[in-house]
Structures are given as C-alpha cells and as structure tokens.
Amino acid sequence: MRKYNAALEIPLEIPIRNGRKSAMVAGIMFGISEFLSQALWAVSFWIGSIFVRDGFCDFPELMTAITGLLFAGMMLGNASGQASDVSKAKIAATKIFRLLDRESGIDPSKKTGEVSSISGHLAAEGLRFEYPSRPDVHVLRGASIEVSQGQTLALVGASGCGKSTTIALLERFYDPREGTIPIDDTEIREYNLNHLRFNLGLVSQEPDLFNRSIRDNIAYRLDHSDGTPVTDDTIIAAAKAANAHSFISELEDGYDTVVGARGERLSGGQRQRVAIARALVREPRILLLDEATSALDAVSERVVQDSLDKAAAECTTVAIAHRLSTVKNADVIAMVSKGIFPFII
Structure with missing residues (x-):
C-alpha cells in the first residue's frame, strides 16, 4: 500500500x-x-x-x-x-x-523533401526507440535488417517485442531515437512525407473503412492532383488483385454499396479484402501487413492470404504474423526478441 x-x-x-x-x-x-x-x-x-x-x-x-x-x-x-x-x-x-x-517534427503538410521514385530496397540499421509516453521502456535496442526489392520479410515474435513498432517507424508515425532506415539508399527522413506514404501500402489487423461506398473506400487517398482521373477500371483492377471483385459484384449495389461505420455491413474477410484493394490501388512499392489475417476464420484467412500473396509478388513486403500460413512463402524471416533481430533466415 x-x-x-x-x-x-x-x-x-x-x-x-x-x-x-x-x-x-x-x-x-x-x-x-x-x-x-x-x-x-x-x-x-x-x-x-x-x-x-x-x-x-x-x-x-x-x-x-x-x-x-x-x-x-x-x-x-x-x-x-x-x-x-x-x-x-x-x-x-x-x-x-x-x-x-507546436511544430511537429513529422509534418505531412511540408512540401520539402526528396520525391524521387522508390523501387523498394529497404533496410534498418541500429534502430533504438522508446515511445514518448514510456521513455523508460526500450522497445527497439539496435535492430538491424535488410530486404531487397521485391522480397517478402516476415517478422515473428511474442507480443510486445517491437514488431508493430517497426511498421510504425517505416510509416514515419515516429522517428527512431538512434539509427537509420534507408530506402533505396536514401534515409527515410529525407523523403517528402506525403510522397513516402503514397508509396507505402498498409493493411492492419482491424482496417478502418469509412461510411461511404466501396468505390470511395478503395479510391481513398488516390493522388489525382495532376488531373489524372480515377476510373472504375483502376478501382476494379485493384479489387481483382485483392480477390474482392467477385463478392463486390454479388452485392445488390455493387461498388456503390455503402459499407456502414467502420465497415460493419461487411464480414471480416470482406473488410480485409477492401482494405487490401485500397492499399494496392496506388501500386505501392512497399506493402506493410500488420497481422492482416489474425482476426479471420480459416476460410476467410485462406482467401485473404491468397490476395496478399498475389499483391506481394509486385512489391517489397513486410509482414507481421503469428501463423505459419502467413510466413511460409516469405523470402526472409526475422525473429524479433527484446527489441533486436537475433535470428534472420
């Protein structure tokens, strides 16, 4: 007491x-x-x-x-x-x-920064990181790894070991206290933040869908500021790549179906496939998967995993998973333990 x-x-x-x-x-x-x-x-x-x-x-x-x-x-x-x-x-x-x-150190509204094309070669060198709310808890303690363009990296390990933190650093939700994350040999902090995130696709365990149509959810964040129109062909191609086109076509309103708040009118597997289509419609060079299938049943997982495998063939992929089905096709498997990668195969 x-x-x-x-x-x-x-x-x-x-x-x-x-x-x-x-x-x-x-x-x-x-x-x-x-x-x-x-x-x-x-x-x-x-x-x-x-x-x-x-x-x-x-x-x-x-x-x-x-x-x-x-x-x-x-x-x-x-x-x-x-x-x-x-x-x-x-x-x-x-x-x-x-x-x-207050001026944020990570400001997406800034127009400065590198905007060169990204191919997908990814590395992490000596990452050390603590969350601002828990500065005494060392999440990453010198983690280092490298993934070549087009490869799939699977991160495995116990809960709380730093896997999701690694994804957050790649998305630049935070910056590491020490270490660098070079993408195509350019430090991640040198890229324009909007340009960087436009080249990253993120699919999380519980994707957030907006209370809009399926078409609007897939097309969300498409950059058409240069006047390039967002066509149905672009959206349908992304839905097909995510194995979502078949179930969307069976809906009464098709791509105009309103999914409800957080996608409540769709099943878990359908929400995930719409989220994958949303990630793929921009043709990202790096795909980040944060336990994208862990909340699904066996049937939905199989369908979604097929979608992810198809998508991973076109870009560099970093996947967090606890199931063998998710990591069996990975090119590189890294075990995360106590903030480092002690085993990489």
Whole structure:
C-alpha cells in the first residue's frame, strides 16, 4: 500500500497544488463578494438616513436608490465569484494555443523533401526507440535488417517485442531515437512525407473503412492532383488483385454499396479484402501487413492470404504474423526478441 501511495504522490503533486490554488482563489473571491454585498447595505442605509434627516430626499426615493445600488452590488459580487473560472479558462486557452503553435517534427503538410521514385530496397540499421509516453521502456535496442526489392520479410515474435513498432517507424508515425532506415539508399527522413506514404501500402489487423461506398473506400487517398482521373477500371483492377471483385459484384449495389461505420455491413474477410484493394490501388512499392489475417476464420484467412500473396509478388513486403500460413512463402524471416533481430533466415 505504501508503495502504491508513493507511486501516486509525484503524478498527483501538480494537480493537488493547482486544486488548492483554485480553491483558495474561489474562497477569497466569495468572501470579498459577500463583504461587498453586506457593506453596501450598511453604507447605503447610513448615508440614506442622513439624506432623509436633512431633507434631501424622502423614504420612497431612498429605497429606490438603495435597491438600485444593492442589485448592482449583487451583480458585481456574482461576477467576482466567477474569477476562478476565468483563471481556469486562461489556463485551458494557454494549453490550446501552445498545442496549435507546436511544430511537429513529422509534418505531412511540408512540401520539402526528396520525391524521387522508390523501387523498394529497404533496410534498418541500429534502430533504438522508446515511445514518448514510456521513455523508460526500450522497445527497439539496435535492430538491424535488410530486404531487397521485391522480397517478402516476415517478422515473428511474442507480443510486445517491437514488431508493430517497426511498421510504425517505416510509416514515419515516429522517428527512431538512434539509427537509420534507408530506402533505396536514401534515409527515410529525407523523403517528402506525403510522397513516402503514397508509396507505402498498409493493411492492419482491424482496417478502418469509412461510411461511404466501396468505390470511395478503395479510391481513398488516390493522388489525382495532376488531373489524372480515377476510373472504375483502376478501382476494379485493384479489387481483382485483392480477390474482392467477385463478392463486390454479388452485392445488390455493387461498388456503390455503402459499407456502414467502420465497415460493419461487411464480414471480416470482406473488410480485409477492401482494405487490401485500397492499399494496392496506388501500386505501392512497399506493402506493410500488420497481422492482416489474425482476426479471420480459416476460410476467410485462406482467401485473404491468397490476395496478399498475389499483391506481394509486385512489391517489397513486410509482414507481421503469428501463423505459419502467413510466413511460409516469405523470402526472409526475422525473429524479433527484446527489441533486436537475433535470428534472420
């Protein structure tokens, strides 16, 4: 119990100090408002009695004046009672503006950076990384690996060993504390972020689909800013590559079928195949698969895995998996343990 209380003392120190300060300010302002209210009553009747005695006004006029003064004082007191809320609003506004003014080290809106074509040769050299929320937990501890263009790399290992973190670093959701990730011999941080991510396709364990049509979900993030139209042929070709065209064609509205929030109107296997089609429609040079089949039944897994194998033939693939069916066709298999790759075959 003592250890538990000691662990809470430091995190709660600042909130407790702020709470005491707010309570003190609120108490002081409440006392001032009450004092002003009562003082106005006393001063008003004292001066009023002198005015009535000296004949400057009569009693009804005195009461009219005093009532006006007292109501004004009450409003002033109520306003002063909100001083603590004004203080809280100032603190909240300061935090909001600090967040808005903060410049991210990974900014997708920046137009600078390398935009050369990517073929798919991938490497990681001496990666060390800790999440900002847990700086004392070393997720990667000098991990290094290399994958040639067109090869499939399978990452295997226990949960929490750093597999998904490796995918996150490849997508540049984070930057490593130490080490480099060269793609085609160019450090990943030198690429324009939008250009980099456009050449990466990501299929996660639980893909997020939008409450739009299947066509819109597959075409999402297609770059047609140069005026190139997004045609049905492009979308259908991606759906066929993902083994999704057959089931989409059987739906009543076909590619115009609205999938519902997060794709709730589709089965797990159908959602995955739509997500794969969305990843493939851009013809990515590197395909990232984060346990893409682990939540599926045997039948759906077989269909989705066929889709992934077909897609992997056209690009470099990094796959996280716990099942033999996912890694049996991989060119390189790396075991991840304690933030490093101790075995690579």
